[in-house]
Every structure is written in C-alpha cells, then in structure tokens.
Amino acid sequence: MISETNSKVVELHSRKVFEDIMTFIGKFESKHTQRNYERSIRNFYLWLDPVHKDIEYLNEDDLKVRNADILRYQKYLKDHEADYTNITINSHIAPIQSLYEYLEINEYPINSKIVKISMLSDDSEITGPLYLDEAEEMAKLSLQDRKLGQEKYCLIRSAYTTSFRKSSLLSLEWTDIKKNPLADNYLVTTIGKGNKRHTVPISTDLYSELLKIKEQPYYRKFNDNKIFHLSPNTIQILMNNLKKKMGILPERNVKFHSLRNVAASFGTIEEAKKHLNHSNISTTERYRKHTAEDYSNSISLRIEDKIDDSILEHLSKEELVQIIIQQNHGVLSQIKRDAQDMLNNKEGMVVIM
Template sequence: MQNKVKQLKNYAVYDDIEGFLINKDIRSSSGNSSYMMPSATRVSNTRKNYEGDIKQFFNVIKGKDVKSLVPDDLVVSKSELSNYIKYLQEKGLVNNSINRKMTSLKMLYTYLEHDYKDYIDLSVFNTVERLKTVTKNWDKTTQTEAERIAQDMYINERQKPLMKKLFVKFAIRTSFRVSAILRVRWKDIKLDESTGHYIVTVIDKGSQVVSTGINQVFYEELLQLKEEDISETELVFQGLSEQSLRHSLKRSKKRLGIPPERELVLHSFKGVGIDYVYENSGHDLLAAKEQGNHKNTLTTERYMSRKINIANSAGVTMDEKIDLTPLYEATQEDFISFFENTDLVTFKKFIKHVNER
C-alpha cells in the first residue's frame, strides 16, 4: 500500500504572523476617528506587545527570527512551554506578565490553526496552568501632594518645566490615562457655551471615546503652552513622553522626600480626580465611576483612598435620633462657616433651596 503523501503547500509563516498582527491592529483601532492623529492609527500598542511576545518566544524556544520560521517550527511541546515559563521567571518577570505572554502565544496559535492543522495542537496550551498572581495596586496620592509635585517639576526640571507642571494638573483633573493625555490636541478641547467651561474629548483605553470638563481658569493656564511654543503644534503636550515623565516623577519624589519604595506612579494621578468627585458629590460612587471612565464601580474603588466610615451605615442611622436644638441655636456666622467648608453638593442644594423660596 502506498504511503499517503501530505499535500505540499507554499507556507509563509512570517506572512501569516503578520496577518495576525494586522488583525490585532484592526481590532484595537478606532478607525478613522476624528479624535486620533493619522500617525496614531498605524501601529497600535496592542500590536507592539503581541509582536514582542511572539519574537521573544521563537527566538528563545526555536532559536530563530520570525522571518526564518517554517511550518515545522510551529510544533511546540508542553515541555517547551514549561521551559519557556521557567526562562521568563529567571529573567525576573512577574507572573502577571508571564500570563500575558502565554495568552499572546495561544491567540497566535488559534489564529494560525486553520492553515497549519498538521503542525498545531492547541490542547498543549491547556497543559500549562496560569500562574497565580497577587494584585498589587499602585500607591494613591492626594490633590495637595500632586500639586506639590507639579510645582516642584516647574521649579526644578530643566526641560519643559511648565509643560510637566500642567501635565500633572491636567491628569488629576481629567483622570485620563497618561497615553490618552499625551494624545490630546488643542482642537480636542472645545468651549461648552452652556457653562463657559471646556470639554476635553479623547480616545482612552479600549478605543473608547471619553469626555470630561475643565474649568475656564485652568484652560487659560494651558494656553501658556501655546505662548511658549512658536511652532504651533497640534498636541497640547508636544514633546513629552511617558518615559520622560516617569523620570521626572522619580526625581521629584526624591527632591520632596517621598520614599522610593512608595509605589507612587504616573497612574496614581488618575485617582485624585476620582477621590475629589466622590467627596464633593456627597459620596456618589456612580459619579466617581463616571470620572474614572470605568465600566464598573469595583474598578473605581481600586483608585479611591476612602476609609471605612460606619457613621452613615443603615445599622447606625436607622436607630439614630437627631437633636435639632443646635440648629435653632446656631448663629449666622455658624451657618456661613459651615457652608464655606461643606461639599459642593450640599452647598448647591442650599443655594437652590434659597432661590426657590
């Protein structure tokens, strides 16, 4: 009996991997969005991450560049996957990063399986369990501390001190991610005629269009950047990068005596606006969620620095009797002092009550 001959096909593994990466670009793209610069839609960060993971895997396990791969190189055993995980651990990668890399590889192999059925066995990925991870949040900061950092950068940074100061102030007011802030253009900030303030609209995580407001006073501060920049660039924070900002924050922490082991990072600034809205909205968690552009309140709570307060819990307030005597004995100065220091929601309710009398 004649042996069955496997039909030959002109496989081009590298081209198919490129197809996978292009697919990731398409899925992460916002299309021809008016909120993205043309150059920002070419190669996504998602694609860069997948590409790096794929190149590293084949270089370590097969000793090849992806451009030199042949179909036989796609065959992978469970021992090879285990050895690769051990290699990554020895390189010092945390389990979260290793899990992400393994997910990237499984998605690539799932994409390639249709054309490489004779070489790919997806079940091998199920033999390697996900590594246990410990969720470690970055340290939180306050508006006061963030403003100190901003001012320190303005006084002590040699390059773009004003821009770095305003970046920090912009971050704590908008709660946008760093990458989104660095993409903000002047034309993304538009006057809201109903309030006299400004609406900022950006593409944030997950290609989601998000908007928030900034006060006219702060917008006028931002305009100082236009006065400094004679080139009239599109970007508000032209010339800044995440890397340069990380270095600036590290230097500022050192100058201000903030312990280096404290995990105060650029992303910490996002939580400041979330905390501010929560405290000044009468502890409205949904308002805080909207400020953070989160899909659920559990994510929002990770950014908040609120402490447990049982004073307003049902178990306390249901049986609490309120003595109104101090209300009738209070002086005008007492009321003025109270409303000068109360949260915005309470103050606005009082003003509305007075105006509707």
C-alpha cells in the first residue's frame, strides 16, 4: 500500500509522464488503435522492469532507454512462444518509436533516434501451403517416436483439425474440452489472438487419441492439467525431421503454422473465416491462396470454355469416380457430403414406402 508521502512523490514524478503518454494515445481517433498503442507501450515498459514500470508510475529517467534495449525487445518478441509474425512484432515496436518522437517534440530530454531500428521484413505471405494428405502423413510419421509419439501425433492432428495457433494448443488444458450436449463430438475452447474466445468441435476419435497421452509413462510427472508439454524447440525439430522424411523442399517454406492453414481450403470462405477465427475476411482469402497457383483453371479461361453437360454421360462409373477423387479437398469433401445426404434421403424414402 502506498503511503501519503510516497503518493505525493509518485504524483510529482510520474503523473506528468503518464498524462503525456495518454495524451499521445488519445490523439488517434480509432479506439482500436488507442487500445493497441496503449497495450504495446505498457508491455514494453513492463518488459524493461516487470515490478516497477507500470506507465502510471513512469518518470523522466525511466524514458532513457538505449538502442540496444529496443533491439533486445525485438529479439524477445521474435523468440516468444506465441510465435509472432514479423508484421505483429513491427506493430508492437512502432508505437514505442512514435511515442518517443512525440515526447521529444514536447521537450523531454530524450533523442527519438535512439529507438529507431530496422523493421522486420513483411512475412505475411511467407508461411508455405500444406495439404490435408501431407498433414495426415505428418501425424502418422510422428507416431514413430517411441517416447513422445502419441503426444506429437495428437499435436499435429489437433493443429490441422482445429486450426488453433501453436501458442493456443500449448496452452490447452483438459478442462478446455467439454462434451457437446447437442451432438456426438467434443467442444474445445481457447483464447486466441486478440483475446478472442474461440470454440471448435473435434471428433470423438480425436478426443480418444488425446486421452491416450495420459496413459504414457512420462506423463505421470505432470500435474498442471495441460494437455501438451512439448517445447517450441522440440516442435521445431519435429517439423524439420518430418519435412526431411517427406521430401518437402525448403523452397516451400512449410512451418508448423502451415498446419493451421490446411482447413482454409475447405467449405465456403465464410465457414473458413469462422473456423480460422479471423476478424477480416480478406485475411481468410489470403490463407486460401496457395503459392503455386494453377492458372489453367482460371475464370478468364473457363468462361470461354463451352462444354456441354451431356459429356458426363459418356463416361463410365469408374471414370467419373476417378475425376471426383482428383478434385481438391474442399470440393471432394462437399461432394461426399452431398452423396451422403442423397443416400440418407433414399433410405428415408424406403422406410416411408
């Protein structure tokens, strides 16, 4: 508890700095921008001194940082288990740089050039695509690990099924999984990017596989209720080994985050947006793009390609099945669902008759 004397000292030394910081933040019209700037500035000073550096209590001496401090903070964000993209890291650094320019203009004894560092390259398109059959193969290969195989298998399968980020998966606890009272599946809930609550159903089969992790001898030493206990370094080594075994070329730039993108090609873009927990549909559209685009199937060519519907009647059943199987996973999944609905309708008609 702060005494009356200490309170006056805090007021004398800190209030001016805090009020000027809030004035700087308040000059942005967007409430979203204000929140992001305040969070970035708070996080930076708490990183510098977790105990004493709440911005409410900053004084002018606290503003004197070195260029090396900013570089270390950038590296800290790059190495963070949340697996931040370069774009996200840049968005955390930029508010600090803008603040120091503002404070220098307002005659604080600082040099804003001190916090100037090179921003990281735009990596929004860097994570390479991964396809369902490849993701499934990765999961199967992971089982070959004698000690951690079951946990690695479940991590990869959970990653491409739920599309949760690595940090969210590693934070999952057993109590985050609930039986769905309305269907034969389970609901997994996590707090994702932007502190948004996100719930995704998983199959009873996947849940059964997750429970097998508890049966592993090494698991008995854990009592923290966490599902996964793999370190980011272990996951990186796992991905490197899997890519080598599967012959995935480095140029494809496949990363663990690529598993999250597998589901982007399924369903409608609105379904993918909801599943990936995106705020903006333009982000989902970017995820649905693969780096190696097939221009032979472009709209500009198909619109000129007049083919009569009767052509399908000239194919055998085996040829039609072959064409269907060759479709991308999203189209094939929809065809299977339509076929299942048609069969269900047939069965219903037989019962009625």
